[in-house]
Amino acid sequence: MVEYLLIGLISFILGGVVIWFLQKYLYKKEFFSAKQEARQILQEAKQEAKQIQREASGQAKELLYQMRSEFERETKEKRRDLQRLENRLLKREEQLEKKIAILERKEDALNHREKELENKEKDIEERKIIYEKLLQEERQKLEALAQMTSEEAKQLLLKQVEEETRHEAAKLIRQIENEAKEEANKKAKEILALAINRYAGEFVAEKTVSVVPLPSEEMKGRIIGREGRNIRALEAATGIDVIIDDTPEVVVLSGFNPIRREIARLSLERLVADGRIHPARIEEVVNKTTQEVETAIRETGEQVCFDVGIHGFHPEIVKLLGKLKYRTSYGQNVLQHSMEVAFMAGIMASELGLDPKEAKRAGLLHDIGKAVDHEVEGPHALIGAELAKKYGETEAIVHAIAAHHEDVPPETVLAILVSAADTLSGARPGARKETLESYIKRIENLEKIAQSFDGVCKAYAIQAGREVRIIVESELLSDEDITLLAHDVAKRIEQEVRYPGQIKVFVIREKRAVAYAK
Numbered sequence: 386m387v388e389y390l391l392i393g394l395i396s397f398i399l400g401g402v403v404i405w406f407l408q409k410y411l412y413k414k415e416f417f418s419a420k421q422e423a424r425q426i427l428q429e430a431k432q433e434a435k436q437i438q439r440e441a442s443g444q445a446k447e448l449l450y451q452m453r454s455e456f457e458r459e460t461k462e463k464r465r466d467l468q469r470l471e472n473r474l475l476k477r478e479e480q481l482e483k484k485i486a487i488l489e490r491k492e493d494a495l496n497h498r499e500k501e502l503e504n505k506e507k508d509i510e511e512r513k514i515i516y517e518k519l520l521q522e523e524r525q526k527l528e529a530l531a532q533m534t535s536e537e538a539k540q541l542l543l544k545q546v547e548e549e550t551r552h553e554a555a556k557l558i559r560q561i562e563n564e565a566k567e568e569a570n571k572k573a574k575e576i577l578a579l580a581i582n583r584y585a586g587e588f589v590a591e592k593t594v595s596v597v598p599l600p601s602e603e604m605k606g607r608i609i610g611r612e613g614r615n616i617r618a619l620e621a622a623t624g625i626d627v628i629i630d631d632t633p634e635v636v637v638l639s640g641f642n643p644i645r646r647e648i649a650r651l652s653l654e655r656l657v658a659d660g661r662i663h664p665a666r667i668e669e670v671v672n673k674t675t676q677e678v679e680t681a682i683r684e685t686g687e688q689v690c691f692d693v694g695i696h697g698f699h700p701e702i703v704k705l706l707g708k709l710k711y712r713t714s715y716g717q718n719v720l721q722h723s724m725e726v727a728f729m730a731g732i733m734a735s736e737l738g739l740d741p742k743e744a745k746r747a748g749l750l751h752d753i754g755k756a757v758d759h760e761v762e763g764p765h766a767l768i769g770a771e772l773a774k775k776y777g778e779t780e781a782i783v784h785a786i787a788a789h790h791e792d793v794p795p796e797t798v799l800a801i802l803v804s805a806a807d808t809l810s811g812a813r814p815g816a817r818k819e820t821l822e823s824y825i826k827r828i829e830n831l832e833k834i835a836q837s838f839d840g841v842c843k844a845y846a847i848q849a850g851r852e853v854r855i856i857v858e859s860e861l862l863s864d865e866d867i868t869l870l871a872h873d874v875a876k877r878i879e880q881e882v883r884y885p886g887q888i889k890v891f892v893i894r895e896k897r898a899v900a901y902a903k
Contacts, residue, residue, distance in 0.1 A: 594628075595638040595650045599657060605629050607662050608636060608653070618664035622671040623649035641759050641883075643711035644682075648674050682707030689720065693727050695746050699776035706749070708756040719755050722810050726751055729806035739798065747785040747803045750778070754786075762887055766790045831888070834877050838870060852889040853878070859896045867892040 599605065609616045609629065616627050624645045628637040636653065640646045652674045656662050659670075683700075686707030690696055698706075709720035727748035734744035754761075754769030761768050770787035785803045788795040795801050828846040831853050835844035840861040845854045855874065857867055871892045878888055 595646050597636045597638065597650055597653045597657070599634045599636060602634060604657055605636070607660075608657075610662065610664075614664060615662050615667065618667045619649070619653065619671075622668055623652065625649040627653075643713070644678065644708060647711050648678050651678070679704075682710070685710050685720070689724065689749070693724060693745055693749055695727070695742060695749060702750070702753065702772070702776050702778075705753050705756040705772065709752065712755050714752075714755065717810075719752050723749050723752050725810040726803065726806040729809055730802050733802050733806065734799075737798070737802075739802070743781065744799060744802055746778075747782045747799055748806055750782065751786050751789045751803050751807060764790065764792050764887070766792045827882070830882055831878065834881060835874055835890075837877075838874065840866070840870070850888065852891060855890065855892045857892060857894050859894050862894060864894065867894050 599608075607615070608619075608627070610618075616629070620627055624642065625638050625640040625648075627649070628639055630637070638646055638649045638653070640649075648671065652667070652671045655670050655674065656667065659666075683704055684707070686698075686703035686705070689706050690698060690703060706720070706723070709723060710718070712719040714722070727745040730744040730748035731741040735741045750769065750773055752765065752769065753772055754765035754767070757768060757772070766787055766789055770783045773786050774783045781797060781799055784793070784795075784797060785800040787793045788800040789804045789807050791804070795804060827850045831846040831850060832844045835841060835846075835853050835855050840857050841855055842858050843856040846852070847854055853874065855870070857870065862870065871890045874892075875888075875890045878890070882888075
């Protein structure tokens, strides 16, 4: 058993020794093989490096050759440029030498001429001295004869000439002014007469109320409705006051807005004719009538543009022109008035050699602000100018509209033509009619309100009640006080007076100092 163990042990040891020697042999063999392979790789790398070096050397030589060729080429070009520049400089130098030679010759000629001039000046000075001596002798002789100095004689002569010239100039100026005035007046009268004779407009009575006839007195009760609901619904839908009084078989509609008043009139007539009067029906009829009136307004504006022969207006301008059909001013229909102004301005522009279409356009639009002046504060001329500017009219048209009542100073012939045509249309016989009683009452109310304030000396309502001019006592009111006074008067007028548009309150405070010299 032990022997077997020893034999196995020895076999194991011998096997391990054999394996160790075998591994060592294999390791040496692999090391030798790796060393040979590394040597081979190193040799190949050296050969490749030499190849790369040779290629790089060849490329460097080629690049150097190219650079040398490029350098030589550029050098040759620069040499040629320098040669051309040198030749040009040589030519310029030759030209400069020629010019210098010419200038030297001219300088010599000028020196010679200067010497001649100096000699002539000396000769002239000598002659001048001789002439002055002779002149002095002659002057002394004349003074001795006339017993007057030369300065006195000169002043006397100048005074006589000045008086004669001034007299002649004054006569000529007066003659020219008289001729110009006569000719201008004659020409202006001809143009105005021609414009008036070629156009005549209509006349309508001014009104702020509309009357609707009723078939019977029983209809008033139906219009009022139970506990007044029908009349309240009508007033709310139209914005117009409905007045039902003792006048038999009529209803009065009152309001400053003419379009709303027209809508209310047509709506009430349809309600009366239909017989069905209740809030829902009232609202339905008012809405339908409003649409019809808006359509009629647009058609009226289009027809007016066609009649006047002016086109290209903005659609909103056309609607505003149609609204003027329902607006009156001092009994004159504003739309008819605008057409009159357009025709007259066109006629006068033609006579003066101006553009008649532009004059017609400005005349037709001059009162466009009256279509909305009951809704917008400010003078209708400035309102109209803003509207025209907003809707694309030219600066000349806008200025003519703004200046036709001199809210701004007129700066163009077109503005003056429109103002003149506006005045002609309003001033012609039968154009306007003011209810005397209402006019006087409005003027008296305005002046009475202004004079009720302390410190007011005088008050005048001018421009048909559109302006109140107040003169105050300077001892009682200061400059700061008159600002408050204008504000208070305006507030009082707003509270107590009914009026369309606006009223301007103008306060004047004047301080006068008087002294006497004894």
